[in-house]
Amino acid sequence: MSTGEHRFFDLLYHPHELPAQPHPMLTRGALVCGVLSLGLIAGDLGLRAFGLGFLVAIVPVPVYIILVLWLDRFEPEPPLTLVQTFAWGASVAVFVALMVNMLSTDILGALAGPRAGELFAGLVTAPVVEELAKGFALFVLFRELKDEFDGVVDGVVYAAMVGLGFAMIENVQYYGEAIADGGDSSTVTFFFRGMMSPFAHPLFTSMFGIGLGLVRERHGEARSWVAPFVGLTVAIALHSLWNLAATFEGWFFALYLLVMLPAFIGVLALIYFSLRRESRVLREHLSPLVGDGVLSHSELECLCEVRRRMRASAQAWKRGGVARWRARRELHRVASELAFHRWRVLRGLSHGPEADAQREAEYVRRLCELYEHGRVG
Structure with missing residues (x-):
């Protein structure tokens, strides 16, 4: 190459x-x-x-x-x-x-x-x-x-x-x-x-x-x-x-408790539900990879849940140090990029059929490479 x-x-x-x-x-x-x-x-x-x-x-x-x-x-x-x-x-x-x-x-x-x-x-x-x-x-x-x-x-x-x-x-x-x-x-x-x-x-x-x-x-x-x-x-x-x-300093605590704090909590709640939406995007667009033999079912579940991702990263560190930890993080990133790439294409955010297909093929190839070389697992 x-x-x-x-x-x-x-x-x-x-x-x-x-x-x-x-x-x-x-x-x-x-x-x-x-x-x-x-x-x-x-x-x-x-x-x-x-x-x-x-x-x-x-x-x-x-x-x-x-x-x-x-x-x-x-x-x-x-x-x-x-x-x-x-x-x-x-x-x-x-x-x-x-x-x-x-x-x-x-x-x-x-x-x-x-x-x-x-x-x-x-x-x-x-x-x-x-x-x-x-x-x-x-x-x-x-x-x-x-x-x-x-x-x-x-x-x-x-x-x-x-x-x-x-x-x-x-x-x-x-x-x-x-x-x-x-x-x-x-x-x-x-x-x-x-x-x-x-x-x-x-x-x-x-x-x-x-x-x-x-x-x-x-x-x-x-x-x-x-x-x-x-x-x-x-x-x-x-x-x-x-x-x-x-x-008007006398209003500060009232505004803080009645407006700002609820607004902040509301944003956190919205982020929570948005993360759940992202999890569904990952599951929907990565599930076909299980049937193709690229991902196992357990790996799919790991990729779709934050806690499992964190646990997998920690285990990678214990088993292979920084190199395996970085490979695990790369796997998470590439899989996420692939899922959201598919999600965007379905919604019309496309770079053109040929470019989209090439990008998807390279994401899949990279996932296979990470597994074949034993860098993750």
Whole structure:
């Protein structure tokens, strides 16, 4: 087999490990926006408060990211795409929000007074602009990654990543201001922003992600396009309510318990049912492989249940260390990609009959190769 063919198969078998590189202009644009945003925040806070605020803001981020990735257990998203999504939230979305919010505050402040400008920015401008800026990234992913953005779970995962990126940089400003104001203020701010509201931006944006996910799951249904507009409206409304509660501190706990917490639980419940739907997709589209002799019945059951997948991965580690564990994870990934590829083709998300058939054949060949060489089992 030639080097070029090996490269093609690697890209096909491992789309999560070797994704397409981002466009240089987009990369440079995100970098410039990120630097400008941090520069504006640092200029407002001072270097000491900015540095301490930045350190405090980034410490919990890995924990939140791990929790988000844990949700997407059947068909994990490409790592580079997740990094790009996080970076968009932390750079472009933040820069756009800073510019528009400052402009609207200044203009309305000059017309109706500083307090009116701040209220309008917090309750109207910020929710609208920030959710549109974050949501734009989701819309691009939805349009461009038809082989990855498969449903509600993917919409929530991408929304959470862009929201976490945005929240991290926003928290740099809040933490820095609290540190500059003194110890008591920084402790209270860390408690409210670091402990009680890390899910706020991911929660808001996930409403739009859910809407896009429903469109993908109901591909071809005209009425499904209502879902993203409803989701974006709900995202803006939740964001506005959150800012309202932050402005009038006596309302915070009531809003947190009566609105935000139920919304968060509702999203988790929706993810649970979406994972069950994904399990049914796997079972429906992988079952023919049992009759073809590619998979055993017990392997099919393993592939369709998260707990069995986790148990199989743990056993692979015990039997063969990292190599067998990686092979088991590859089996899970390839089988999931095959099932969702078949699911997409049946719904008209096709690259053409020849390309679809070639991709399916290579997925099946890779599964057979993993078994024949004894890499899994």
